Ligand SMILES: Nc1ncnc2c1ncn2[C@@H]1O[C@H](COP(=O)(O)OP(=O)(O)OP(=O)(O)O)[C@@H](O)[C@H]1O
């Protein structure tokens with residue numbers, strides 16, 4: 001049947017989905033608890049005494065700004081933690097999608113059924129996209145609900161905007177990993193390279209602004225388009241979606257092309 | 266009988282290495298055809314080319330009149346396949362896996378037959394694959410190939426890991442499918458099994474087919490072995506090249522002759538002496554195998 005591969009892939013994710021949900025929700029709970037029990041202004045005075053380079057390295061180009069709730073969430077969650085989680089799921093799911101079935105040799109038998117290679121990989125792409133979307137939505141859901149519960153005024157449009165960017169950045173790295181997997185059929189390589197690219201991208205976006213001569217290199221980093229416009233505070237910037245959509249589309253086409261024409265392992 | 270699988274001048278190169286080199290053969294509808302050869306001969310490469318998992322460097326394969334590349338999806342509807350290295354998903358039970366496979370084939374109604382096959386093979390379908398032994402996993406592979414009642418079976422060393430009793434069960438299954446008019450293309454190392462099951466075989470070595478014929482013909486092409494006892498002393502020198510004798514050995518008072526090709530000259534020659542006993546020994550497949558392997562040794 002047309003969707004069997006996708007359904008199995010999502011079914012396999014069900015336990016992990018529960019763990020992710022609980023993990024993200026409890027992290028959010030902890031953060032909200034901290035947020036509602038500290039004086040943000042007092043923290044900011046301390047932070048202001050730190051060198052700007054240090055706070056920029058940790059908090060991204062705008063540095064660490066604890067004077068507002070969105071500044072606090074940016075620094076605590078959306079700079080590192082949330083991207084790590086979204087990218088981990090996307091890259092892991094993407095890198096393993098076709099490649100792990102080749103590696104463990106389960107692919108031959110699946111494809112001996114009347115399932116085309118195109119259909120197989122497209123279902124795997126859908127699966128990666130769905131899992132990534134799930135992690136992004138859980139982030140939105142947790143902070144939205146807990147924001148209300150703790151009477152913290154988290155701007156909902158900003159929250160949706162940054163979670164959407166998280167999703168887009170996730171599927172970009174996920175799609176790149178799928179492509180690497182179709183090149184070699186080696187799942188651990190695909191996951192490893194995908195993860196390494198994400199790390200490099202993070203470092204570029206966070207180091208480049210520290211050095212004037214490197215400042216322009218930040219445009220090569222997907223992390224810049226993810227958070228450079230500070231969506232949590234300022235809402236949607238649709239032109240920042242373009243690099244994500246372009247990368248996803250390009251690697252989607254390349255992956256299908258590559259998977260069609262290769263000798264399977 | 267009509268040809269249902271036809272492999273025409275198939276070559277598969279990996280870099281400069283020819284895994285399969287210009288091989289051709291036909292399998293007729295309703296027969297059991299064996300592809301036999303040593304490790305690395307190119308058996309799996311040939312089978313995986315048929316299923317369009319790897320693309321031929323040269324040559325053409327057609328199955329049921331369909332092109333193996335252009336019409337690969339249609340072909341898959343006709344085929345039950347068991348790969349040489351079969352793996353299921355560790356976290357699935359046998360039943361879940363077979364259900365999954367039949368879903369993929371849009372043949373969920375066949376799960377009943379799958380269950381009855383499992384019973385035959387003495388396989389517990391409720392165990393997860395990671396709890397199963399190698400042989401029991403292999404049974405799942407065999408079942409998924411047969412249970413949707415395909416027209417053609419392509420089986421790459423299907424009995425590896427099965428105990429003798431289950432092998433027998435498997436042989437019966439194969440023969441039952443043959444009775445139903447299905448075509449079976451099988452690669453194997455288990456020579457007695459090939460001998461018992463196959464109507465025709467092709468022997469493949471170093472990517473080349475070195476012999477292709479019916480079982481009966483192949484046997485006659487191989488060395489013939491005779492055990493002869495003579496009255497009185499006899500000189501081995503009498504049996505030179507002209508009689509076709511390749512090798513003479515002695516076991517007690519008896520001589521054992523290996524004769525290649527036409528045996529008439531040899532029989533004339535021994536009848537010049539007084540023969541006490543004469544016995545023709547059936548060459549087994551192992552010997553046929555070896556005689557073909559040796560013949561092609563050194564030739565590239
Ligand atoms: N992807 C590949 N790259 C390079 N060489 C390969 C590749 N796949 C197979 N080969 C080579 O092609 C030859 C034929 O391999 P094949 O798997 O067809 O042998 P086989 O007859 O099935 O052997 P076995 O009985 O061990 O299963 C071998 O020498 C193998 O090393």
Ligand SMILES: [Mg+2]
Nearest residue numbers: 308309349421
């Ligand atoms: Mg093999």
